[in-house]
Amino acid sequence: METADQATNNLIGDDPFKGAAPGKKPVMSAGGQAAFFSCWDIHAYYGESYIVQGVSFDIREGEIVALLGRNGAGKTSTLRAIARVDDPALKHGEIWLDHKPLHNMKAHEAALTGIGLVPEDRRIIQGLTVEENLKLAQIAPPMGWSIERIYELFPRLGERRNQEGTTLSGGEQQMLAISRALARDVKLLLLDEPYEGLAPVIVHEIEKTLEQIKTLGMTTVIVEQNAIAALHLADRAIILDMGQVVFDGVSQEVLDNADLRQQYLAI
Ligand SMILES: Nc1ncnc2c1ncn2[C@@H]1O[C@H](COP(=O)(O)OP(=O)(O)OP(=O)(O)O)[C@@H](O)[C@H]1O
Numbered sequence: 307m308e309t310a311d312q313a314t315n316n317l318i319g320d321d322p323f324k325g326a327a328p329g330k331k332p333v334m335s336a337g338g339q340a341a342f343f344s345c346w347d348i349h350a351y352y353g354e355s356y357i358v359q360g361v362s363f364d365i366r367e368g369e370i371v372a373l374l375g376r377n378g379a380g381k382t383s384t385l386r387a388i389a390r391v392d393d394p395a396l397k398h399g400e401i402w403l404d405h406k407p408l409h410n411m412k413a414h415e416a417a418l419t420g421i422g423l424v425p426e427d428r429r430i431i432q433g434l435t436v437e438e439n440l441k442l443a444q445i446a447p448p449m450g451w452s453i454e455r456i457y458e459l460f461p462r463l464g465e466r467r468n469q470e471g472t473t474l475s476g477g478e479q480q481m482l483a484i485s486r487a488l489a490r491d492v493k494l495l496l497l498d499e500p501y502e503g504l505a506p507v508i509v510h511e512i513e514k515t516l517e518q519i520k521t522l523g524m525t526t527v528i529v530e531q532n533a534i535a536a537l538h539l540a541d542r543a544i545i546l547d548m549g550q551v552v553f554d555g556v557s558q559e560v561l562d563n564a565d566l567r568q569q570y571l572a573i
């Protein structure tokens with residue numbers, strides 16, 4: 307394991323943002339324990355567009371965090387930066403998962419290290435059945451859940467195992483997208499708007515599944531426009547505004563604070 311000092315040497319770039327972020331570096335907690343997941347002072351760009359502007363937060367193992375904020379606040383960009391996809395480009399900061407530094411990794415390496423990003427568009431692979439989509443997720447080790455275990459969690463997918471994935475309903479496609487992440491050995495599940503475009507009854511079904519996954523200890527970040535639903539599921543909420551963290555606290559605090567919701571979530 308690397309020490310905090312070594313971690314500092316892993317900073318991306320030549321540190322043009324020194325002192326830019328408020329708060330202290332969270333790589334090591336007071337007790338000397340590294341957080342399960344930690345991002346510290348991350349700055350990310352689409353070309354010249356400066357979008358993620360010094361975001362820092364920690365996540366404990368098994369915690370569910372709702373990452374909230376208005377349209378364009380930088381939620382998707384933050385998830386993408388954590389998953390190490392090329393765009394936005396991470397120009398500064400550190401990202402750690404289970405003692406491993408992700409900030410210098412490519413997306414496929416971050417995925418192998420345990421990041422499971424489920425993007426908004428779900429990316430079900432055309433021409434493949436449900437089961438083939440799942441098998442493809444398991445093509446290389448490390449393996450996560452068995453396909454049978456996934457069908458126990460989502461019986462609807464089991465019933466439709468031979469159906470082409472892209473012909474599933476929106477809710478079923480979301481189940482398949484989550485399942486593909488579970489089929490790999492995911493340590494941090496990043497869900498971008500899993501309830502988007504789904505009827506309330508399906509939202510409720512997926513919510514119940516996420517609660518089940520939570521009891522199994524899966525550490526999860528959920529980005530949602532349906533903030534109230536996400537807040538009921540999550541232990542903690544982080545609110546972004548203009549690419550910066552403006553709130554980090556227990557979910558109930560956001561549910562109880564109408565001013566905060568109005569100001570940053572417009573609900
Ligand atoms: N590929 C891109 N190129 C340039 N700018 C981008 C790109 N993708 C996103 N942006 C900009 O970055 C900002 C943050 O976008 P992002 O998608 O992270 O917001 P979001 O919080 O996920 O919003 P929403 O709730 O609408 O999904 C926006 O101003 C957006 O226009």
Ligand SMILES: [Mg+2]
Nearest residue numbers: 381382383498
């Ligand atoms: Mg988004």
